[in-house]
Amino acid sequence: MELAGLHHGLGPSTRQSAHPQLRSVTQQPSSLSANVGDTVRITCTGSSSYYGCSGNGLGWFQQKFPGTAPVTVIYWNDRRPSGIPSRFSGSTSGSTNTLTISGVQAEDEAVYFCDDHVLHSSLTG
Template sequence: MAWAPLLLAVLAHTSGSLVQAALTQSEPKSVNPGDTVQITCSGGGSYYGWFQQKTPGSAPVTVIYGNTNRPSGIPSRFSASTSGSINTLTITGVQAEDEAVYYCGAGTGQWCFSGVKLGQPKVSPTVHVFPPSEEELSSQNRATLVCLLSDFYPSPVTVTWKVDGSTHSSGVETSASQRQSNNQYMASSYLTLSASDWKSANSVVCQVTHDGKSIEKTLNKSECS
């Protein structure tokens, strides 16, 4: 079974004057949830810290300071050790919520980074298409069809609507993928037609593209009568 990556990156930082020695870090790795991953940072002298940034632009959270100290509230699966000028961050039993950018900070004034990937099985979405309500048709003279996607991984997905075989791009709104409690994803897409267009249509297709594969769910007008 293939494993899909969740991105973990690693950076390094130092505070102080310009130094000649440069920080270096370990190469990217791929691990699965539950595995143990080690990330190394070297060349920064005798003082290191590690920081976690879960979303771009957010403030990094300190996970290790003073080489080996873990702040209150940081899970015990995070630990660090130092050997000479090399500091190693260890995540024992990696969890999906550990997906983040990790910064290595050294006491000489530099940043550097590398990538570490966490993975879980790729899963194609379950797709359901729902017809418009009779109330909407009669009171608002329009028809909104709903395509629900659930239980898929990884998160990137695109949705294309087709009416009687022709791609329909107007009146389409697709949500961003949202993480479910099982760490898979869900999304929804809406196609709004005029009541007359809906009444004249024979079939509507919600076509989902995920991980290079296409999944089609067809709603036949005859099934809605």
């Protein structure tokens, strides 16, 4: 089964980070398609293993529909909130943070982006 539109990115030209330090972060790839069951990886490079100005780290967010509140799938670079499936994981190596989805499911189709997880959450409710 084709899973189209598993997107991520909304890079600095199209969205504002909650923190100016993250506006230079490069997210790759800008979009991708995957089959159900695939493993996909999305990276933020230039984050310098970012621990936000509040000390709360980099978060990965999932937004399924425009105009809806994003859901935190990873916080503090590699921690998964309660209720988020174990197929979502985060890792850090040097200046690169990676979101991995192991065994993609159809319901994972969404926009994914990285940001300071506390500041972003407070700005979006």
